[in-house]
Amino acid sequence: MLSEIKKIKLFETEDSNSGLLIRNEIGDSFKWNLTDIYSSDESWEKAFEELNGKTEKLSKFTGILAESSDNLLRCLKYDEEIGIVLDKLHLYAMLAKDIDLSNENYQGMYDRLMTLAAKLSAASSFIKPEILEIPEDKLFGFISENKELEIYKHLIDDLLRTKNHTLSSEQERMMANVSPALQVASSVFGLLTNADMKFPTIKDEQGNDIEITHGRYSSAMYSLDREYRKRFYKNYYTPYIEHKNTLGALFGGNIKSDFFNATTRNYISSREAALDANNIPLSVYDNLVNTVTENLAPLHRWAKLKKKLLKLDSFHAYDAYVTLFPSVKKKYSYEDGMKMVLDSLTPLGKSYINDVKFAFDNNWVDVYETKAKRSGAYSSGTTFGVHPYVLLNWSDELNDVFTLTHEMGHNMHSYYTGESQPYPYANYSIFVAEVASTVNEALLLDYLIEKSESKEEKLSLIEKHINNIVTTFYRQTLFAKFEQIVHEKNQNGEALTPDLLSNLYSELHLQFWGNEMELDEEEKYTWARVPHFYYNFYVYQYATSFAASESLSIKIKSGKNNSVEKYLSFLHSGSSAYPIDVLKMAGIDMTTADPIIAVTKKMNELLDLLESLI
Numbered sequence: 018m019l020s021e022i023k024k025i026k027l028f029e030t031e032d033s034n035s036g037l038l039i040r041n042e043i044g045d046s047f048k049w050n051l052t053d054i055y056s057s058d059e060s061w062e063k064a065f066e067e068l069n070g071k072t073e074k075l076s077k078f079t080g081i082l083a084e085s086s087d088n089l090l091r092c093l094k095y096d097e098e099i100g101i102v103l104d105k106l107h108l109y110a111m112l113a114k115d116i117d118l119s120n121e122n123y124q125g126m127y128d129r130l131m132t133l134a135a136k137l138s139a140a141s142s143f144i145k146p147e148i149l150e151i152p153e154d155k156l157f158g159f160i161s162e163n164k165e166l167e168i169y170k171h172l173i174d175d176l177l178r179t180k181n182h183t184l185s186s187e188q189e190r191m192m193a194n195v196s197p198a199l200q201v202a203s204s205v206f207g208l209l210t211n212a213d214m215k216f217p218t219i220k221d222e223q224g225n226d227i228e229i230t231h232g233r234y235s236s237a238m239y240s241l242d243r244e245y246r247k248r249f250y251k252n253y254y255t256p257y258i259e260h261k262n263t264l265g266a267l268f269g270g271n272i273k274s275d276f277f278n279a280t281t282r283n284y285i286s287s288r289e290a291a292l293d294a295n296n297i298p299l300s301v302y303d304n305l306v307n308t309v310t311e312n313l314a315p316l317h318r319w320a321k322l323k324k325k326l327l328k329l330d331s332f333h334a335y336d337a338y339v340t341l342f343p344s345v346k347k348k349y350s351y352e353d354g355m356k357m358v359l360d361s362l363t364p365l366g367k368s369y370i371n372d373v374k375f376a377f378d379n380n381w382v383d384v385y386e387t388k389a390k391r392s393g394a395y396s397s398g399t400t401f402g403v404h405p406y407v408l409l410n411w412s413d414e415l416n417d418v419f420t421l422t423h424e425m426g427h428n429m430h431s432y433y434t435g436e437s438q439p440y441p442y443a444n445y446s447i448f449v450a451e452v453a454s455t456v457n458e459a460l461l462l463d464y465l466i467e468k469s470e471s472k473e474e475k476l477s478l479i480e481k482h483i484n485n486i487v488t489t490f491y492r493q494t495l496f497a498k499f500e501q502i503v504h505e506k507n508q509n510g511e512a513l514t515p516d517l518l519s520n521l522y523s524e525l526h527l528q529f530w531g532n533e534m535e536l537d538e539e540e541k542y543t544w545a546r547v548p549h550f551y552y553n554f555y556v557y558q559y560a561t562s563f564a565a566s567e568s569l570s571i572k573i574k575s576g577k578n579n580s581v582e583k584y585l586s587f588l589h590s591g592s593s594a595y596p597i598d599v600l601k602m603a604g605i606d607m608t609t610a611d612p613i614i615a616v617t618k619k620m621n622e623l624l625d626l627l628e629s630l631i
Contacts, residue, residue, distance in 0.1 A: 040117065040387045047351070049116065050380035054109040054403050061109050061126065068102045069133055075099075075140045082147045086159035089148075090166050096141055097440050101401050103137060106130050108400045115391040115408060116383060146189070148173065149180055171593060172441050178296065182282040192281065199278065202270035203551040209267070210546065214260065217252040221245060229253050238338050250335040254539035257546050264545040265515035272507045275553045287504050291554035295446045296595040301607050302557055306501065308613040309494040309560070310528070315620040316491050317531030319483060322624065324533050326631070331535045334526075338484060345477040351384050351411050354418040358425060361464035362457065364573050366581055372432065373425055376404070381428065382421075386410040394420045396427035396454075399591075401443045405431040419458055426457035430588050438591035446596040447555075451562035452569065453588060458485070459570035472630055479627045486620050489563045495529045497557035500550060518544045564612040565605045567619055572604055580604060 040048075055061045078092040110130050114123040148156070156173065160166045184192065216229035222242040227233070229252055237249035257264065272287070279290035292299060324332040326341050349357070355377050362370050376382065381404060386392075390410065397406045407424045411417050430453035435443050462482045469475035499522055507513055519541035526540055549556045572580035587603035597607060605612055 038385060038387045040390075043385050043387060046380070047382075047384040048380060049112055049383040049406055051109060051112055053380075054105055054112075054400075058113075058122075058126075061106065064102060065106055065126075065130070065133070068099065068106065068137075071095075071099055072133075072136055072140050075137075079143050080147070082144070083151045083155070086163035086166060089159055090163055092144065093166075093169055096144060099137060099141075101440055103130075103134060104400045105403060107134070108397060108403060108406075112383075112397065112406055112408075116387070117389045118391060119389040145176065145183070148176060149183055153177065168439055169441060175296070175595075179293065182284060182290075182293070184282065192278075199274040202267045202274060206264070206267045206271070206551055207548070209260070209263070210548075214256045217255055219248050219252050238335060239340065241339060241343055243336070243339075246335040246339065247333070250333075251537070251539055254542055254546075257542045258539070261515040261519075261542060261545060265513065265518060268503075268518065268544065268550065269507070269513040271551050272504060272513060275504070276507060286508060288501060288554050295448050297448060297597060298608060301561065301597065302497070302501070302554070304608065304610055305494060305557055305560055305564075305613060306498045308610045309491065309617075310498065312614060312617040313491075313529055313531065315617050315624065316487065316529060317533070318624055319487065319620070320530050320533040322628070332533045333535050333537055334540045335537075337487070337530075340477070341480055342473055342477040345471075345474050347415065347474075348413040349415060349418050350413060351417075354411070354421050357418055357465070358422045358457075358461065361422065361461040364460060364576070364581065365585070369429065369585065372429060376407075376425065376428060376432075381405070382407045382409060384409050384411050386412070394424055396424045396431065398427070399431040399435045399443050399445070401435055401440045403435075405435075419461060422457040422461045423454040426454035429453060433585070433588040434591035437589035438593055442591040442593040445591050445599075448558050448596040449562065449565070449587075449600060451559060452566045452600070455489075455563055455566035456569050456573070456584070459566055460573070463570070463574065476627060476630055479623050479630075483620060483623050483627070486563075486616060486623075490560050490616050491529060493556045493559040493563075495525050496547065496549065497554075497560065499525055499544065500554060500556065503544075504554075515542075515545075561607055561612075564616050565600055565603075565607060568605055568612040568615045569603060571615065571619075578604070 055064065075095070078088065078095070081088045082092055083089075107130055110123065110127040114120065114127045117123065151159075156177075160170055160173070183189070211231070218226050218228045221227045222240060222245045229249060234249070234253055237253075238246060240246050240249075275287040275290075279285075279287045282290060284290035284293065288302065289299060292302060320332060320337075323336070323341065327336060327339070329336060359370055359374060362373060383390075383406070391408065392410060394407070394409050397408075399405060405428045407421075407428055409417070409421065409424070411421075427450070430445065430450075434445055462478060462485075466475055466478045466482075469478060502521060503513060503518065506517070511517070522544045523536055523541045526543070527534060527536055544550065569580075569584055572578070573584055583603050587599055590599045590602060593599075594602075600607055
């Protein structure tokens with residue numbers, strides 16, 4: 018297949034809510050309308066059987082793509098037809114399954130669909146190698162003589178761009194066969210840390226026994242009871258320290274797997290291989306890490322201010338996220354949330370607001386938690402020919418309002434992409450995936466700060482914005498710098514021992530947080546618990562997306578230089594160009610330091626405002 022068979026992208030926000038309403042107790046206006054995809058389960062089954070019958074027909078194109086432009090076009094269009102139906106089948110089965118995870122029928126539909134997807138992927142695996150075997154002058158001659166092939170030009174350009182990193186058919190088969198073995202370290206890490214590792218039982222704020230879990234970590238770090246935060250924090254790390262040698266071996270094994278893949282495909286480094294997938298220059302990564310490292314003063318300032326306002330003798334990692342303004346407590350209905358979101362999006366114009374309202378009014382959102390429904394929140398991403406959907410588990414908290422605007426940002430990006438782009442480009446890179454969602458969040462924050470009813474509420478919202486910068490921008494860049502250094506050490510032949518990893522992470526933690534931060538022994542082992550370190554240069558994209566969205570929100574609110582029109586054009590662009598170029602169309606150049614510096618300036622402005630109000 019010229020582009021991999023598309024899976025629905027889940028732009029997910031983890032959450033956990035209480036309450037187990039039965040699905041039929043929820044009004045239909047708060048539920049998904051899946052008939053927009055297929056009218057019934059029977060219609061889904063019919064489409065499934067028809068698609069299953071097309072698998073073997075793909076083989077009729079084997080060995081004939083170089084013969085004529087017509088053969089190439091017919092193959093690509095047939096492959097496209099399969100992809101469109103496969104995506105729709107996947108969307109329906111996934112959404113039906115997620116509203117009731119206890120329903121074995123929908124779980125069975127989903128499992129069968131995944132089996133069919135693997136079967137289709139294998140059947141279409143000849144397409145890329147055959148296209149690459151066609152001489153380039155002949156291939157572009159095909160495009161010139163057959164106007165219908167022009168639509169695929171960017172996709173073919175991208176395929177040819179990576180030709181030097183594509184192996185022979187025999188070598189590609191070997192890489193496919195060895196791939197499961199290279200995933201062992203990542204798989205074992207997941208099993209060890211999520212299933213086999215046992216956490217201690219401690220006393221909570223009320224003196225009751227609770228078992229430490231991953232899910233409880235975040236809420237514990239926001240607890241107003243400092244002794245409880247400290248107790249939870251130190252005990253949470255206990256099993257990681259006990260298993261440091263095993264976790265170190267898994268970490269190093271994963272790094273070696275990435276390096277093997279990169280060098281086998283003729284890349285200089287794992288980082289180059291990871292970024293080249295989306296044609297991202299290495300300079301973008303270097304620019305982020307170097308610019309942030311040179312502009313840590315706002316984070317140091319925040320640590321000093323927080324220590325002072327919390328009246329602490331020493332400032333620790335378990336003090337970094339607790340709120341300074343605990344008295345602000347409000348409840349927000351879903352109707353309140355919708356209105357707040359729509360009002361905050363005013364700078365994007367009437368057309369955008371009307372489209373969001375249309376989504377609200379036409380059952381694109383599944384709102385409330387019900388028995389056996391999937392937890393958390395997500396946007397389903399682009400499915401060609403069908404609008405995207407949002408899953409929520411609304412609990413009347415302010416965070417739910419931010420989750421709603423975040424996921425609707427994803428939804429509008431996916432909706433506009435699907436409406437504006439042909440199937441090959443009706444998706445977008447992870448490099449830009451978090452831009453639209455965080456633009457919405459930034460606009461909501463600014464709106465709420467402006468409309469806040471009390472000084473305490475305004476201070477709480479400013480603090481939330483600062484924490485967003487700390488967690489998504491500074492912390493993820495710290496991770497990115499750590500990841501870059503350990504990959505380089507591996508490439509230079511250094512052994513990635515637990516002591517080396519711990520000492521390196523300690524240095525970076527103190528560098529980023531500054532002199533006010535006291536280093537706990539436990540913090541040294543953060544490298545051992547972050548699953549994203551197994552994703553091969555993934556985390557930097559959180560920081561770049563955040564920087565892009567902060568700059569965009571400022572441009573959008575200014576209304577200057579057609580900033581709104583440029584941003585909306587970005588939302589419609591999909592993958593019709595490389596992600597760096599798509600962002601440039603919106604007025605953001607991530608190859609420069611400007612968007613990075615804009616975030617650090619924004620944090621200083623927020624700190625100025627917070628201090629003036631205090």
